[in-house]
Amino acid sequence: MTKIYDVIIIGGGPAGLAAAEAAYNNGAKDVLILERDQTLGGILNQCIHNGFGLHYFKEELSGPEYAGRFIELVNKTNVEVQTDTMVLDITPEREIHAVNGQKGYQILKSRSIVLCMGCRERTRGAISIPGTRPAGVFTAGAAQRYVNIEGYQVGKRVVILGSGDIGLIMARRMTLEGAKVLACVEVMPYSGGLTRNIVQCLHDFNIPLYLSHTVTKIEGEGRVERVTVQEVDANRNPIPGTEMIFDCDTLLLSVGLIPENELTRAAGIQIDRRTNGPVVYENMETSMPGVFAAGNVVHVHDLVDYVTAEAQKAGAAAAKYAIAGEPEPSRHITVKNGNAVTYTVPSCIRMENIDKSAEILFRVNRVCGASVIQVMSGETRIAGFKRERLAPGEMEKIILPRVLLDKAGEEITIAIEEA
Amino acid sequence: MAEIICITCPKGCHLTVDEKTLEVRGNSCPRGEEYGRNELTHPVRMITSTVKLEGGRFRRLPVKTSQSVPKEKMFEVVRSLDGIVVHSPVHVGDIIVKDVCGTGADIIATRDL
Ligand SMILES: Cc1cc2nc3c(=O)[nH]c(=O)nc-3n(C[C@H](O)[C@H](O)[C@H](O)COP(=O)(O)OP(=O)(O)OC[C@H]3O[C@@H](n4cnc5c(N)ncnc54)[C@H](O)[C@@H]3O)c2cc1C
Numbered sequence: 001m002t003k004i005y006d007v008i009i010i011g012g013g014p015a016g017l018a019a020a021e022a023a024y025n026n027g028a029k030d031v032l033i034l035e036r037d038q039t040l041g042g043i044l045n046q047c048i049h050n051g052f053g054l055h056y057f058k059e060e061l062s063g064p065e066y067a068g069r070f071i072e073l074v075n076k077t078n079v080e081v082q083t084d085t086m087v088l089d090i091t092p093e094r095e096i097h098a099v100n101g102q103k104g105y106q107i108l109k110s111r112s113i114v115l116c117m118g119c120r121e122r123t124r125g126a127i128s129i130p131g132t133r134p135a136g137v138f139t140a141g142a143a144q145r146y147v148n149i150e151g152y153q154v155g156k157r158v159v160i161l162g163s164g165d166i167g168l169i170m171a172r173r174m175t176l177e178g179a180k181v182l183a184c185v186e187v188m189p190y191s192g193g194l195t196r197n198i199v200q201c202l203h204d205f206n207i208p209l210y211l212s213h214t215v216t217k218i219e220g221e222g223r224v225e226r227v228t229v230q231e232v233d234a235n236r237n238p239i240p241g242t243e244m245i246f247d248c249d250t251l252l253l254s255v256g257l258i259p260e261n262e263l264t265r266a267a268g269i270q271i272d273r274r275t276n277g278p279v280v281y282e283n284m285e286t287s288m289p290g291v292f293a294a295g296n297v298v299h300v301h302d303l304v305d306y307v308t309a310e311a312q313k314a315g316a317a318a319a320k321y322a323i324a325g326e327p328e329p330s331r332h333i334t335v336k337n338g339n340a341v342t343y344t345v346p347s348c349i350r351m352e353n354i355d356k357s358a359e360i361l362f363r364v365n366r367v368c369g370a371s372v373i374q375v376m377s378g379e380t381r382i383a384g385f386k387r388e389r390l391a392p393g394e395m396e397k398i399i400l401p402r403v404l405l406d407k408a409g410e411e412i413t414i415a416i417e418e419a
Numbered sequence: 420m421a422e423i424i425c426i427t428c429p430k431g432c433h434l435t436v437d438e439k440t441l442e443v444r445g446n447s448c449p450r451g452e453e454y455g456r457n458e459l460t461h462p463v464r465m466i467t468s469t470v471k472l473e474g475g476r477f478r479r480l481p482v483k484t485s486q487s488v489p490k491e492k493m494f495e496v497v498r499s500l501d502g503i504v505v506h507s508p509v510h511v512g513d514i515i516v517k518d519v520c521g522t523g524a525d526i527i528a529t530r531d532l
């Protein structure tokens with residue numbers, strides 16, 4: 001007879017590690033992590049810079065250190081780990097099809113599943129820049145892996161398109177390693193990365209940031225030789241006459257991340273068009289009962305600490321499901337995004353799973369000054385949270401106590417009201 | 420008044436620092452006060468980098484400074500790591516270079532490899 005696991009976790013990054021530990025600590029006995037890479041830790045292994053764990057560990061760690069702490073915690077439990085194992089398929093019966101070099105093709109059964117596959121970078125194809133197709137165009141994350149793990153120098157004169165955090169971090173890293181970073185070019189009128197990264201990665205090294213600009217041409221024979229940068233108008237169309245030419249051998253793309261959801265889609269799990277991740281309930285359960293999700297696979301996080309918190313919630317809920325099944329349904333509250341809000345996670349709150357409070361994470365779609373985050377139920381305001389500043393690059397979190405949710409109707413809307 | 424952004428944590432508070440009295444405003448926590456004052460008197464930064472690794476699973480070992488070092492020494496510190504070769508096994512926290520470039524900070528490993 002085949003073994004039935006309590007919880008199988010797909011992906012062994014920070015989300016997968018925290019979910020596994022939480023599932024184990026909440027009573028799941030047979031927990032398995034499946035990871036396609038050689039080691040656990042996910043993207044953190046290549047993020048050698050500092051800045052992880054300030055919320056969770058109250059100290060500033062590098063990516064590998066943060067991952068290391070959770071790997072150690074998981075090693076202390078009897079959670080099983082299979083690395084070098086690629087998950088190919090999840091069936092509606094919650095069977096997982098996976099391959100690895102040692103065990104070959106496996107079909108694994110589990111009472112519940114947590115999806116922790118992370119995200120991948122948008123590539124040049126996704127944004128299509130005209131010009132030739134020379135070598136020397138990398139996504140910032142690929143460059144990060146080459147430099148930090150494999151030990152290759154990727155280029156000497158660099159232009160970065162996009163002001164996402166990975167691009168900013170690489171601007172500093174390559175500068176310190178002796179490369180010249182000529183410019184960081186961002187099509188939007190605001191930066192996509194954390195303000196602290198603009199300061200410590202660009203300002204510290206006098207690297208100019210061109211907002212409302214984009215790369216309009218890439219040229220070079222064999223290798224990148226120059227790129228053209230142009231200012232864009234309000235509709236993001238290049239403005240003629242604003243061309244600037246940069247002689248460079250490398251173009252890094254830091255133009256965003258997309259949750260990695262091929263498995264999720266193929267399993268027929270409902271996807272949220274706003275996040276490109278699965279639609280999730282308050283306890284991170286997806287539209288497929290017993291299948292949960294956490295971390296960058298759900299929505300792109302900028303802080304790993306939030307990934308950990310979200311994954312602990314998912315892991316605990318997966319353990320509960322494996323042990324006790326789904327609770328009796330009661331009242332549901334749909335969560336909608338209102339003015340200036342791009343999306344919310346979760347998009348539905350099932351009151352039977354709410355103990356004291358529910359957490360809502362969201363992002364805004366533009367920079368807002370002093371504002372109030374309004375929580376409305378129809379015409380009635382059920383809560384308001386003040387913020388001095390809101391920016392698309394920084395995820396927001398509000399906590400709604402159960403007493404307030406009890407007052408809400410079938411739907412609540414999260415909206416920004418600028419002062 | 421100097422306007423700076425605190426980089427100590429992801430919140431990124433907008434600070435104003437009085438150049439004469441070094442009074443800091445706009446910080447949400449005490450660490451911001453220290454940062455604001457340091458930034459005007461002797462700015463410091465943590466440094467992360469990699470050194471060559473032999474006999475391990477990968478070719479590079481990630482490292483960091485054990486404490487912040489003067490900002491103007493950043494390049495010197497990173498350059499000084501160029502010739503260093505470490506042999507596996509290494510553990511998180513192992514000292515790779517003591518008192519790097521006379522800064523008082525050590526270079527320590529940040530991954531078991
Ligand atoms: C380059 C970069 C820089 C960042 N910088 C910071 C920072 O400075 N500070 C901070 O707090 N946060 C930072 N973050 C954010 C934080 O690191 C991420 O949010 C976090 O790593 C996400 O964790 P995750 O577990 O969801 O995904 P990941 O770390 O991506 O892990 C997903 C794992 O799933 C595995 N996987 C995927 N598909 C399969 C499959 N089919 N079968 C088996 N395994 C699979 C992958 O191999 C991977 O190991 C950064 C993120 C990136 C990408």
Ligand code: SF4
Nearest residue numbers: 425428431432448451
């Ligand atoms: S002042 Fe405190 S809360 Fe604000 S950015 Fe600095 S460390 Fe963070």
